[in-house]
Amino acid sequence: MSVPPLLKNIRRLDGFEEETINILQISPKSKYCAIGSEQGNLKIFLVSDWSVVREYRAHESKRSLSWHPQITGALTVGSGNGDLVFIKLHEDKKDFIYLHHLKGFVHHVCFNEEGSQLAVSYEDKLAVLDMEGFDWGSEADIDQNGMGDEVEGENELDNDRVESDDDDVDEEGKGLNKNHLTIPAKSVIRGIHFVEDTIIVCFLAHGITIYSTKPPFQVVGKFVLRTDRESFIGASALSPSKNTLAVTNLVDGIDWFDVESR
Known part of the structure; x- marks a missing residue:
C-alpha cells in the first residue's frame, strides 16, 4: 500500500x-x-x-x-x-x-x-x-x-x-x-450542499434532510443516522464528486455517508 x-x-x-x-x-x-x-x-x-x-x-x-x-x-x-x-x-x-x-x-x-x-x-x-x-x-x-x-x-x-x-x-x-423552506422550529443549520436537483441540509440536532431545489421545495428524503448515541452535527463537507458526505458528530469523530444510498 x-x-x-x-x-x-x-x-x-x-x-x-x-x-x-x-x-x-x-x-x-x-x-x-x-x-x-x-x-x-x-x-x-x-x-x-x-x-x-x-x-x-x-x-x-x-x-x-x-x-x-x-x-x-x-x-x-x-x-x-x-x-x-x-x-x-x-x-x-x-x-x-x-x-x-x-x-x-x-x-x-x-x-x-x-x-x-x-x-x-x-x-x-x-x-x-x-x-x-x-x-x-x-x-x-x-x-x-x-x-x-x-x-x-x-x-x-x-x-x-x-x-x-x-x-x-x-x-x-x-x-x-x-x-x-420549511425547517424544524428553532433549528440550527451546520451545513448546506447542492447535489443536482436537491439540497442537503445538515442540522445541529435535527439530522440531515434532503429538499428539492424546485418550488415548493418539499422534503424528498432523510439520511439515516446512528442510533447508538445522540446525533449532534458540528460541521459537514461534501466530496468533489458529490458522492460522499463527511459529518463531524460532536461525540466521537466523523461519520461518512454515501449520498446516493444515504
Whole structure:
C-alpha cells in the first residue's frame, strides 16, 4: 500500500495576528483565496503568488462565503449582523459591491453548480434565492482606493442596506427573489450542499434532510443516522464528486455517508 504524501507548509500568510479566522475558501480554478475574520475583515489573495489583491473592512464578523461557480471573481459573503454582500472583482479595481440585509445572523451561504440559486441560512430560517435575474453589474458601483503595490484596493462594507426579511421580492430590483423552506422550529443549520436537483441540509440536532431545489421545495428524503448515541452535527463537507458526505458528530469523530444510498 502506498504511503500518502505529507502536507507541506509552503507559505505563511501574515496580517492575521490579532484576528480570528472564521472562513477560508479558494475560488473555482484556484485563482483567488478569500479569508474572513471575526473582526469583520475580508482579504482576497491571488493564489499564484499569495499577494493581497483586495481588503474589505467592516464592523461585523464574516461568517460564511461562497464563490460563484461560473463567474470569475464573484462571491457572496454572509455576516453576523445579517448583511449579505455580493462582490464582483474588476481588474481596474472598481469592484461591484451590493449589500442585501437579512434580519438575522447569517450562518451559511452556498451556490448551486450553475450559480442560478443561492441557499442562505440565517437566524432560524433557510431561504433559496433565485440568482437567474441578478445583475452583477457591468460597471463598478463602488470605486476602490489604491493602497500601493501590496494591496490593490480596500473598501468599507457598511454602506446603505436593503432591508428585506420576509418580502419575496427585492425592492432594489436586483432579482433577489427568495423562497423560504420549511425547517424544524428553532433549528440550527451546520451545513448546506447542492447535489443536482436537491439540497442537503445538515442540522445541529435535527439530522440531515434532503429538499428539492424546485418550488415548493418539499422534503424528498432523510439520511439515516446512528442510533447508538445522540446525533449532534458540528460541521459537514461534501466530496468533489458529490458522492460522499463527511459529518463531524460532536461525540466521537466523523461519520461518512454515501449520498446516493444515504
